[in-house]
Amino acid sequence: MTIIDETQKQTRAAMDAKVILYKTLRTEYKPFEAKRRLLGNFDMFLSDDRIRRLLSSHIGKHFYERKKEPLSLNLQSKKLALDIQGTxxxxxxxxxxxxxxxxxxxxxxxxxxxxxxxxxxxxxxxxxxxxxxx
The missing domain is CATH 3.30.160 (Double Stranded RNA Binding Domain)
Structure with missing residues:
Protein backbone atom coordinates (compact mmCIF):
# COMPACT_ATOMS: atom_id res chain seq x y z
CA MET A 1 0.00 0.00 0.00
CA THR A 2 1.40 3.39 -0.90
CA ILE A 3 0.26 6.78 0.34
CA ILE A 4 1.24 9.50 -2.13
CA ASP A 5 0.10 12.83 -3.45
CA GLU A 6 -1.61 13.43 -6.81
CA THR A 7 1.64 14.06 -8.70
CA GLN A 8 2.78 10.47 -8.14
CA LYS A 9 0.00 8.52 -9.90
CA GLN A 10 2.57 6.98 -12.26
CA THR A 11 4.06 5.13 -9.26
CA ARG A 12 1.06 2.81 -9.34
CA ALA A 13 2.20 1.40 -12.66
CA ALA A 14 5.78 0.96 -11.45
CA MET A 15 4.85 -0.86 -8.22
CA ASP A 16 2.45 -3.69 -7.51
CA ALA A 17 0.66 -1.74 -4.79
CA LYS A 18 -2.58 -0.07 -3.89
CA VAL A 19 -2.30 3.70 -4.08
CA ILE A 20 -4.24 5.98 -1.79
CA LEU A 21 -4.05 9.68 -2.47
CA TYR A 22 -3.37 11.95 0.49
CA LYS A 23 -6.72 13.69 -0.05
CA THR A 24 -8.51 10.31 0.08
CA LEU A 25 -6.65 9.35 3.24
CA ARG A 26 -7.81 12.53 4.94
CA THR A 27 -11.45 12.08 3.97
CA GLU A 28 -12.34 8.40 3.61
CA TYR A 29 -10.02 7.06 6.31
CA LYS A 30 -10.92 9.61 8.95
CA PRO A 31 -13.08 7.31 11.16
CA PHE A 32 -11.26 5.10 13.66
CA GLU A 33 -12.63 1.85 12.21
CA ALA A 34 -11.57 2.78 8.67
CA LYS A 35 -8.00 3.35 9.90
CA ARG A 36 -8.01 -0.01 11.70
CA ARG A 37 -9.22 -1.79 8.54
CA LEU A 38 -6.52 -0.08 6.50
CA LEU A 39 -3.91 -1.15 9.04
CA GLY A 40 -5.09 -4.75 8.99
CA ASN A 41 -5.27 -5.05 5.20
CA PHE A 42 -1.60 -4.36 4.43
CA ASP A 43 1.79 -5.52 5.69
CA MET A 44 3.78 -2.47 4.64
CA PHE A 45 3.07 1.19 4.02
CA LEU A 46 5.12 3.55 1.87
CA SER A 47 4.81 7.30 1.55
CA ASP A 48 6.31 9.99 -0.59
CA ASP A 49 8.99 11.76 1.43
CA ARG A 50 7.44 15.12 0.51
CA ILE A 51 4.23 14.38 2.44
CA ARG A 52 5.53 12.05 5.16
CA ARG A 53 5.50 14.72 7.88
CA LEU A 54 1.79 15.34 7.24
CA LEU A 55 0.74 11.73 7.74
CA SER A 56 1.19 11.24 11.48
CA SER A 57 -1.85 13.35 12.36
CA HIS A 58 -4.04 11.44 9.86
CA ILE A 59 -3.09 7.79 10.30
CA GLY A 60 -3.36 7.58 14.07
CA LYS A 61 -1.36 6.02 16.87
CA HIS A 62 -2.20 2.41 16.00
CA PHE A 63 0.18 2.49 13.02
CA TYR A 64 3.02 3.42 15.35
CA GLU A 65 2.04 0.98 18.10
CA ARG A 66 2.08 -1.92 15.62
CA LYS A 67 5.32 -0.69 14.02
CA LYS A 68 3.65 -0.16 10.64
CA GLU A 69 4.34 3.52 10.19
CA PRO A 70 4.84 4.50 6.54
CA LEU A 71 8.33 4.15 5.14
CA SER A 72 9.40 7.42 3.58
CA LEU A 73 10.76 7.16 0.03
CA ASN A 74 11.57 9.50 -2.80
CA LEU A 75 8.94 8.23 -5.23
CA GLN A 76 10.44 10.31 -8.06
CA SER A 77 13.68 8.34 -7.86
CA LYS A 78 14.90 6.61 -11.01
CA LYS A 79 16.06 3.63 -8.90
CA LEU A 80 13.04 3.14 -6.66
CA ALA A 81 13.46 -0.64 -6.30
CA LEU A 82 17.04 -0.19 -5.05
CA ASP A 83 15.93 2.57 -2.68
CA ILE A 84 13.30 0.28 -1.17
CA GLN A 85 15.82 -2.54 -0.71
CA GLY A 86 18.42 -0.21 0.80
CA THR A 87 16.07 1.61 3.16
Whole structure:
Protein backbone atom coordinates (compact mmCIF):
# COMPACT_ATOMS: atom_id res chain seq x y z
CA MET A 1 0.00 0.00 0.00
CA THR A 2 1.40 3.39 -0.90
CA ILE A 3 0.26 6.78 0.34
CA ILE A 4 1.24 9.50 -2.13
CA ASP A 5 0.10 12.83 -3.45
CA GLU A 6 -1.61 13.43 -6.81
CA THR A 7 1.64 14.06 -8.70
CA GLN A 8 2.78 10.47 -8.14
CA LYS A 9 0.00 8.52 -9.90
CA GLN A 10 2.57 6.98 -12.26
CA THR A 11 4.06 5.13 -9.26
CA ARG A 12 1.06 2.81 -9.34
CA ALA A 13 2.20 1.40 -12.66
CA ALA A 14 5.78 0.96 -11.45
CA MET A 15 4.85 -0.86 -8.22
CA ASP A 16 2.45 -3.69 -7.51
CA ALA A 17 0.66 -1.74 -4.79
CA LYS A 18 -2.58 -0.07 -3.89
CA VAL A 19 -2.30 3.70 -4.08
CA ILE A 20 -4.24 5.98 -1.79
CA LEU A 21 -4.05 9.68 -2.47
CA TYR A 22 -3.37 11.95 0.49
CA LYS A 23 -6.72 13.69 -0.05
CA THR A 24 -8.51 10.31 0.08
CA LEU A 25 -6.65 9.35 3.24
CA ARG A 26 -7.81 12.53 4.94
CA THR A 27 -11.45 12.08 3.97
CA GLU A 28 -12.34 8.40 3.61
CA TYR A 29 -10.02 7.06 6.31
CA LYS A 30 -10.92 9.61 8.95
CA PRO A 31 -13.08 7.31 11.16
CA PHE A 32 -11.26 5.10 13.66
CA GLU A 33 -12.63 1.85 12.21
CA ALA A 34 -11.57 2.78 8.67
CA LYS A 35 -8.00 3.35 9.90
CA ARG A 36 -8.01 -0.01 11.70
CA ARG A 37 -9.22 -1.79 8.54
CA LEU A 38 -6.52 -0.08 6.50
CA LEU A 39 -3.91 -1.15 9.04
CA GLY A 40 -5.09 -4.75 8.99
CA ASN A 41 -5.27 -5.05 5.20
CA PHE A 42 -1.60 -4.36 4.43
CA ASP A 43 1.79 -5.52 5.69
CA MET A 44 3.78 -2.47 4.64
CA PHE A 45 3.07 1.19 4.02
CA LEU A 46 5.12 3.55 1.87
CA SER A 47 4.81 7.30 1.55
CA ASP A 48 6.31 9.99 -0.59
CA ASP A 49 8.99 11.76 1.43
CA ARG A 50 7.44 15.12 0.51
CA ILE A 51 4.23 14.38 2.44
CA ARG A 52 5.53 12.05 5.16
CA ARG A 53 5.50 14.72 7.88
CA LEU A 54 1.79 15.34 7.24
CA LEU A 55 0.74 11.73 7.74
CA SER A 56 1.19 11.24 11.48
CA SER A 57 -1.85 13.35 12.36
CA HIS A 58 -4.04 11.44 9.86
CA ILE A 59 -3.09 7.79 10.30
CA GLY A 60 -3.36 7.58 14.07
CA LYS A 61 -1.36 6.02 16.87
CA HIS A 62 -2.20 2.41 16.00
CA PHE A 63 0.18 2.49 13.02
CA TYR A 64 3.02 3.42 15.35
CA GLU A 65 2.04 0.98 18.10
CA ARG A 66 2.08 -1.92 15.62
CA LYS A 67 5.32 -0.69 14.02
CA LYS A 68 3.65 -0.16 10.64
CA GLU A 69 4.34 3.52 10.19
CA PRO A 70 4.84 4.50 6.54
CA LEU A 71 8.33 4.15 5.14
CA SER A 72 9.40 7.42 3.58
CA LEU A 73 10.76 7.16 0.03
CA ASN A 74 11.57 9.50 -2.80
CA LEU A 75 8.94 8.23 -5.23
CA GLN A 76 10.44 10.31 -8.06
CA SER A 77 13.68 8.34 -7.86
CA LYS A 78 14.90 6.61 -11.01
CA LYS A 79 16.06 3.63 -8.90
CA LEU A 80 13.04 3.14 -6.66
CA ALA A 81 13.46 -0.64 -6.30
CA LEU A 82 17.04 -0.19 -5.05
CA ASP A 83 15.93 2.57 -2.68
CA ILE A 84 13.30 0.28 -1.17
CA GLN A 85 15.82 -2.54 -0.71
CA GLY A 86 18.42 -0.21 0.80
CA THR A 87 16.07 1.61 3.16
CA UNK A 88 16.87 1.46 6.84
CA UNK A 89 14.23 2.08 9.48
CA UNK A 90 14.86 3.62 12.86
CA UNK A 91 12.42 3.72 15.71
CA UNK A 92 13.07 6.08 18.59
CA UNK A 93 10.84 5.69 21.60
CA UNK A 94 9.86 8.47 23.99
CA UNK A 95 9.86 5.94 26.83
CA UNK A 96 13.48 5.75 27.92
CA UNK A 97 16.68 5.06 26.06
CA UNK A 98 15.60 2.66 23.35
CA UNK A 99 16.11 2.75 19.65
CA UNK A 100 16.47 0.10 16.99
CA UNK A 101 17.65 0.19 13.41
CA UNK A 102 17.75 -2.54 10.77
CA UNK A 103 20.98 -2.11 8.86
CA UNK A 104 21.63 -5.45 7.14
CA UNK A 105 20.33 -8.87 6.22
CA UNK A 106 21.85 -12.33 6.54
CA UNK A 107 22.87 -12.52 2.89
CA UNK A 108 25.29 -9.58 3.09
CA UNK A 109 29.06 -9.90 3.10
CA UNK A 110 31.06 -8.64 6.10
CA UNK A 111 32.35 -5.55 4.25
CA UNK A 112 28.81 -4.60 3.17
CA UNK A 113 27.61 -5.05 6.74
CA UNK A 114 30.41 -2.83 8.09
CA UNK A 115 29.64 -0.18 5.47
CA UNK A 116 25.92 -0.23 6.35
CA UNK A 117 26.61 0.05 10.08
CA UNK A 118 28.94 3.00 9.49
CA UNK A 119 26.36 4.71 7.28
CA UNK A 120 23.52 4.05 9.74
CA UNK A 121 25.49 5.42 12.69
CA UNK A 122 26.37 8.65 10.86
CA UNK A 123 22.74 9.07 9.71
CA UNK A 124 21.40 8.51 13.23
CA UNK A 125 23.94 10.96 14.70
CA UNK A 126 22.86 13.57 12.14
CA UNK A 127 19.16 13.02 12.93
CA UNK A 128 19.75 13.20 16.68
CA UNK A 129 21.71 16.43 16.31
CA UNK A 130 18.78 17.96 14.38
CA UNK A 131 16.32 16.95 17.13
CA UNK A 132 18.67 18.26 19.83
CA UNK A 133 18.96 21.66 18.12
CA UNK A 134 15.19 22.19 18.03
Missing amino acids: TTTSISKKGCYCMAYVAHSGMAADELAENIDSAVSTIVTKLRVRKDR
